[in-house]
Amino acid sequence: MPTKSLKAQKSILASTQKQLNLLSGGIFASGELPTFSERIAVQGESSLRPRKLEILQMNIGYMCNQVCAHCHVDAGPDRKEMMTRETLEKCLKIIETTSVHTLDLTGGAPEMHLDFRWFVERAAALGVKDFIIRSNLTIILANKKYNDLPEFFKRHSIHVVSSLPFYKKEKTDSQRGDGVFQKSIQAIQMLNAVGYGQPNSGLLLDLVYNPSGAFLPGDQQALENDFKKALKTNFDIDFNQLFTITNMPISRFLDYLVASENYEEYMYALVEAYNPEALNNVMCVNTLSVRWDGYLYDCDFNQMLDLKVANPVQHLDDFDETLLQDRTICISQHCFGCTAGAGSSCQGSVV
Amino acid sequence: MKSSYYQSQDLKKFKSISDWSPELGKKFFDYYNSVFEEGALTAREKSLIALAVAHTVQCPYCIDAYTQDGLQRGVDKAEMMEAVHVAGAIRGGASLVHGVQMMEVYNKRSM
Helix, strand or coil: CCCCCHHHHCCHHHCHHHHHHHHHCHHHHCCCCCCHHHHHHHCCCCCCCCCCCCEEEEECECECCCCCCCCCCCCECCCCCECCHHHHHHHHHHHHHCCCCEEEEECCCHHHCCCHHHHHHHHHHCCCCEEEEEECCCHHHHCHHHCCHHHHHHHCCCEEEEECCCCCHHHHHHHHCCCHHHHHHHHHHHHHHCCCCCCCCCCCEEEEECCCCCCCCCCHHHHHHHHHHHHHHHHCCCCCCEEECCCCCCHHHHHHHHHCCCHHHHHHHHHHCECHHHHCCCHHHCEEEECCCCEEECCHHHHHCCCECECCCCEHHHCCHHHHHCCECCCCHHHHHHHECCCCECCECCC | CCCCCCCHHHHHHHHHHHCCCHHHHHHHHHHHHHHCCCCCCCHHHHHHHHHHHHHHCCCHHHHHHHHHHHHHCCCCHHHHHHHHHHHHHHHHHHHHHCHHHHHHHHHHHCC
16 A cells, blocks of 8 residues: 555656556557547547536645545645635636536545635535535544544535445455545544435535446446445445446556556556446536646546646636637546546436 | 467457358357346356366366456456355366275276
8 A cells, every 4th residue: 555645665666658658558559449539530539529518627736634545636745735715716706707507626535625614615605506525534643633524525515435345354454545434434424424325404415436456347327326325334334325436547547557557457457448428427517626726627537647638728717618618538547437438427327 | 380279369369250250249248248148147146156167177268267357347366266166166066076986886886
């Protein structure tokens, strides 16, 4: 298990350019596998373009109390990047003045942001239809000051989306760190106790499944059934939906793929599982991702590769919804992660 | 000719067996896909049976394929190893049950 971010380790793959070079070289440069651009061209698509903006995903900082082996953000306790209050205020303005109906707060652990509660109170007051917070669960138990988060979430009708890679300890801890499974279970029980995941409570608790290794997720519904049965039987836990998310070959997961000599096989699996139907529903067509410093991206993965939106508007300071709509979405071979099998997005499978 | 009879890359070429016999190939793969659909048994249960049978017939391609299939379906290592032991028990039992024949012949031929 890593204990530091790739950045703190000064790893070669902490460089976004090195990651992009790797994703464009080797089997893709030689023509052994088609590039993403070539693959969508077969389907008659010369590029990907956004539809109506519906989801604003804000990555408010890369600090996290965990150092997960697959993290595409390369988050960890050593990451200090954090959105300023001024930038948070600019995001509030976008929520107020655009067609955005879903606010998706992520990190790192967003709860560790110093202005987290200040921001949530204000954003919730704006009445967005769906206010998602991506919580890693263990943060709720990491310090006394976080213990009341379930009540805080409830007070503001937050839709909680939390990672739990498996319903057993071994696979969860191998991906997220020793002791994470037990703490996650305890945190879900605390969320359940205030009403999250309970029938008719209106308090949504969705779990996220990421494969704990170099393989693709299985059928979302089948896995959800297995999760529900196991978590109810063993821990009396309830939740709403399970989202299966494919691990993207970027950042720390890319580092793992290379170190474990799984990179080529994994890329083969992603390309072979390409699903044309998934392309129509990829999340970048209705999402905009904001980095802690106000720069704009087509998705959180492009943010981590520093592929800024291909548009004259690249920063919140110049935000213009109409101008931004007129752009081509930046793509590279990591995009095969969102189109494999039943597809993958921050809301799970897309087909 | 390749230096080894088994090449892991050949698993990806499995479907090419249809090239020289498209009609039979199609029938086989249609049948194969139907067999693994959700039915009275779940697809997950079928995957574990396939893993056990793969060990019984000692097919390295099948072991590779159904270990990966099991991982995707959320089968953990304890479940996979139990399936392999089922294969081992049946294989071992198949040898040992013939011991009855040995014993009968031995007894018949001995004073």
